[in-house]
Amino acid sequence: MRKLVVCVALASLASCGHGDEQRVVRSFAEMEQVARTAGPDDGTRTRPREIGDIEFQAVYREGDRVYFKVGENGPGVDPYGYVWSPERVPDDDSDPSVASSFEHIQGPWYRWSDSY
Template identity: 85%
Template sequence: MRKLVACVALASLTSCGHSEERIVPSLAEMEQVARTAGPDDGTTTRPQEIGGIEFQAIYREGDRVYFQVDENGPGVDPYGYVWSPKHAPVDDSNPSVASSFEHIQGPWYRWSDSY
């Protein structure tokens, strides 16, 4: 029974993105991309690999840059990581979308939307 509980806990921690052991080493490369991402630079039109992680979309919204992961295919609520260097992100988007943010380190957050 303990093994089952441990497996469920581990699955829930990693279900919304990559494990911290995998994402943290990629944050420096991701930040280089975030600092140069413009609002209309076309990064949302093609998958891009950064630090060994493939992102389906990378896009800027205001002072935040989103790195969207698409591991589960279409129809799944979007999730990934967000770079927010000025302040902790809050759910201030479309009222029909619930966004959640979990701090990783520095200006980096795990992000997910629920429609």
């Protein structure tokens, strides 16, 4: 019975993305190297890219932020991922038809999602 409880607990942690979050945190050093060199139009917006332990659908710069897009919450809608923002806390200052949310993880790193 004890093994079953442990297996169920581990499965629920994995399904909630806990493992992914730790892989992202372990990848922050490599992600920061990419962020520091990302240009505003370097072509990474449209191609998948593996950095550290994570594959991102896109990596792109918007102003002083660099976005690491993991996926979308639905078919073609609501992108989410991580943002490197070393200069300031990111706020929802983009397109008024999009609600962006940012949750601080550590240092200049934030979890990000958009809602249309």
